[in-house]
Amino acid sequence: MNEKVLSRRGLLKKGAAAAAAGAGALVAQGGTAGAQSRAAAPSRRFRGWVSRGAGPGRTTLQDLTLRSIGGRQVVVRTEATNLCYSNVGAVLGIQPNLGAPPNTGQPPAAPPAPPAGVPRLQDMALIQGHGGVGVVEAVGPEVRRVQVGDRVCVSGTPQCGSCYQCLRGRADLCQFLGRQGPGDLVPIADMRDGTPVYANSHIGGLAELMVTFEEWVVPVFTKADAVDLGMVCSCVSVAGLGATTSQVLASIGPGATVAVVGCGPLGLSAVQGARIAGASTIIAIDPIRVRRELAMKVGATHLLDPNVEGEQLVERVRVLTSGPNDRLWAGGRNPGGSRPGGAGADFVVEAAGAATVPPKLEAGPDPTGVLPLRQAYEMTAPGGHIVTTSLTRGTLSLPAVMFTIGGRTHHSGQAGGANPMRDIPRFVELLDKGQYNAKALATMVVPIERMREAYEEVAYRTTVTAIMTG
Numbered sequence: 001m002n003e004k005v006l007s008r009r010g011l012l013k014k015g016a017a018a019a020a021a022g023a024g025a026l027v028a029q030g031g032t033a034g035a036q037s038r039a040a041a042p043s044r045r046f047r048g049w050v051s052r053g054a055g056p057g058r059t060t061l062q063d064l065t066l067r068s069i070g071g072r073q074v075v076v077r078t079e080a081t082n083l084c085y086s087n088v089g090a091v092l093g094i095q096p097n098l099g100a101p102p103n104t105g106q107p108p109a110a111p112p113a114p115p116a117g118v119p120r121l122q123d124m125a126l127i128q129g130h131g132g133v134g135v136v137e138a139v140g141p142e143v144r145r146v147q148v149g150d151r152v153c154v155s156g157t158p159q160c161g162s163c164y165q166c167l168r169g170r171a172d173l174c175q176f177l178g179r180q181g182p183g184d185l186v187p188i189a190d191m192r193d194g195t196p197v198y199a200n201s202h203i204g205g206l207a208e209l210m211v212t213f214e215e216w217v218v219p220v221f222t223k224a225d226a227v228d229l230g231m232v233c234s235c236v237s238v239a240g241l242g243a244t245t246s247q248v249l250a251s252i253g254p255g256a257t258v259a260v261v262g263c264g265p266l267g268l269s270a271v272q273g274a275r276i277a278g279a280s281t282i283i284a285i286d287p288i289r290v291r292r293e294l295a296m297k298v299g300a301t302h303l304l305d306p307n308v309e310g311e312q313l314v315e316r317v318r319v320l321t322s323g324p325n326d327r328l329w330a331g332g333r334n335p336g337g338s339r340p341g342g343a344g345a346d347f348v349v350e351a352a353g354a355a356t357v358p359p360k361l362e363a364g365p366d367p368t369g370v371l372p373l374r375q376a377y378e379m380t381a382p383g384g385h386i387v388t389t390s391l392t393r394g395t396l397s398l399p400a401v402m403f404t405i406g407g408r409t410h411h412s413g414q415a416g417g418a419n420p421m422r423d424i425p426r427f428v429e430l431l432d433k434g435q436y437n438a439k440a441l442a443t444m445v446v447p448i449e450r451m452r453e454a455y456e457e458v459a460y461r462t463t464v465t466a467i468m469t470g
Contacts, residue, residue, distance in 0.1 A: 048127045048189070048207030049451055050197055051090060058093040059128070059452065064189040064197055064207070072214040073140040076154055078470030080230025081132030081205035082237075083451070084156075085264065086391055088356045088459040091128050091206070092452070119182045125197045126185075129205025130235045131156040133226065134470065136217075143214045150219045153424050154203055156235030157415040158215040171422075172248065172415040176215055206451060208470050218424045222432055227445050230467050231265075231438035232431045233424060235415070240269025241427050241436070242416025243349050243387040245277055249417035250385035250409065252347050254278035257321040259345035260300075261376040262352030263291040265441050265465040266389055268298055270349040270416075275299030276435055283320055283345065285313070285372075287364040288461060298437050306365055306372065317379040318343040333381075344381030349413075352376075353390030359461035370394040382407035389413040442467050 044066040051059040069075060088094060136150045146152055160166055163175040180201045187196035188204070188211035198204075202212050222229065231237055244252055252258060258274040260267045263286035274282045275298070283302045284295030292303040302320055309316050318335075322343040325332040334342040352364065352372035365371055369392035377398060380386045386408060402408070411417065418424070430436040444466040446454040454466035 044209075046189075046208040047448060048197070048204065048209070049091070049129075049448075050125050050191065051128050051200075052123070052125045054093060054122060056093045058122075059091050061449065061451075062191055062197075064191060066189050066209060066211070067187060069138060069140050069188075069211065071140045072142045074136060074143055074146060074152075074212055074214055074217050075138040076132075076134040076152060076210040076212065076217070077137050078132050078134045078205065078208055078210055079226035080134075080467050080469050081129050082230060082234030082265070083455050083458050083466040083468060084130045084235055085353075085356070085458055087128055087130060088455065090126075090200075091455050092459060094357055094459065121182050121200070124182060124185070125191060125195050126200040127188075127197060127204030127207045128200050129203055129207070129210075130201065131203055131233065132205035132210060132470075133220070133229045133233050134210060137209070140214075145214050146217050146219050151222065151229075153218045153220050153229075153233035153420075153428075154205065154210050154212050155216055155218050155233075155420040155424060156201070156203070156238065157418070157420055158202075158213070159218075159420045160215040161421075169248065169419075170417075171419040172242070172417050174215070176213075177414075206448075206468065208448065218420050220425055220428045222428050224428065224431055226469060227442050227467050228431060228438040229428065230469075231442045231465065232427050232436055234265065234465075236264065236266040236465070237269040237436075237438075237441070238418050238420070238424060238427065239389050239413065239416035240266040240271075240349070240351065241273045241430070242418025242423055243389060243413050244270050244273025244347075244416070245426075246416065246418045246423050248419060249387055249411035249413060250347065252277035252279055255280045256346040257281040257283075257381075258347045258349070259283040259285065259317050259321075259376070259379055260295070260349045260351065261285045261372050261379075262350065262390065263288070263295045264351060264461075267349065267351035268295055268441055268464070269436075270351060270389075271295050271299045272436055274347070274349075276430065279347070281321060281345075283317055285317075287362045288359070289362065291464060294440060294464060298440055306375075307362065310365070314375050314379045317345055321345050321381065342382050344379055344384060346381055346384045348376050348380045348384065348386040350376035350386060350388045351390055352392075354393040357459050361461050368392065368394040370396055374398060377408065377410070378402070380408045385409045385411060387411045387413040387416065389416060441465050445469065 050062045158176040159171040165173040185198040189197040256279045258279040260270045282300045284300035285304045354369040355367040444463040457463040
């Protein structure tokens with residue numbers, strides 16, 4: 001018996017193939033799927049920031065022509081999108097100073113060349129952007145999740161609901177997340193000279209229109225301001241709230257002690273999530289003064305500057321989390337963090353990461369992010385949990401016995417463990433009910449024309465978060 005095997009790459013390309021074959025009909029879903037259809041408007045023009053090549057001039061604002069869609073594709077008119085720090089290099093053409101590998105004195109090796117016939121991402125015309133919010137303008141004939149006119153979050157993490165990870169409750173690791181290479185992307189528009197344009201990560205938030213696939217789209221039913229909604233639905237806010245409230249990776253119990261290492265928008269969202277979850281002590285750690293002060297505004301109870309604390313940072317956290325007594329028969333804790341039951345934070349969120357470029361405000365003690373990562377692990381109490389969320393550069397060394405039998409549970413926090421279809425509507429509800437402060441975090445709001453200016457502020461850490469409106 002012959003079986004036809006369809007790869008996930010083939011599934012991602014199915015919509016584009018259908019459109020190319022003339023199946024460019026769109027469904028305006030007023031009722032059951034397929035009840036109404038209308039032809040795509042292939043001459044629809046829109047503006048988008050297109051990145052191509054190398055260097056600081058690689059990203060330019062271009063007039064684009066939308067291609068027809070099909071299959072599970074969705075067209076979203078962008079209302080707002082977060083300018084994520086991890087995209088700084090790709091947008092501004094800034095390469096981080098990686099330095100030399102340890103003990104070699106040699107520059108780092110160049111990345112391996114792609115297989116023959118496969119283009120490099122930097123040679124493709126790409127619309128960057130890790131997500132955004134907007135209104136659905138068109139859907140392909142196979143789309144069921146959203147309808148034309150729906151307000152949606154285009155999530156930084158997809159959720160297909162059918163892959164190995166989704167079926168096991170780990171939608172944060174949906175396997176479509178790994179289908180974003182050069183051979184997986186499909187053209188969504190054309191430049192004036194006919195160059196095909198692709199949406200990076202199947203999202204492309206830095207444009208007036210986003211063309212994505214159904215598994216990246218989450219409907220949200222709210223009248224919230226576009227900037228506030230763009231903030232709470234951003235990849236960083238979802239990761240911070242996911243780490244502290246989704247309970248997929250670990251739970252913060254009422255009265256727990258929490259430390260957040262790094263107070264960018266992800267860490268500040270984690271501070272808010274810890275407050276919402278009922279933590280009694282929330283220690284915010286960041287070298288930048290204005291970010292520490294903002295952490296106090298949104299829920300932190302204690303602030304620490306890693307530059308001031310130096311090698312005593314871990315001990316300071318242990319002192320702040322030692323509890324009212326050390327009498328073991330009275331529920332007390334050992335004051336030493338290395339002993340079973342010793343002091344330390346019950347729950348730690350690491351959100352520091354590596355610096356792409358040196359900040360113009362206060363720099364931390366280690367631009368690679370390795371030192372704050374090690375300190376975050378060591379300040380976790382025996383029996384406690386640490387969720388790591390950052391993009392760190394280098395190799396981590398830990399005391400072996402602390403790692404093997406120290407009782408600390410590490411959770412690798414892609415999207416903070418959030419389940420997009422379940423958790424993003426919950427986070428929007430927190431916004432609508434006034435429990436999540438989005439306005440405090442969205443410290444810079446710009447129209448599409450000023451995107452590059454805002455991204456430079458993000459790169460040099462002179463703003464906490466920048467939101468681009470469509």
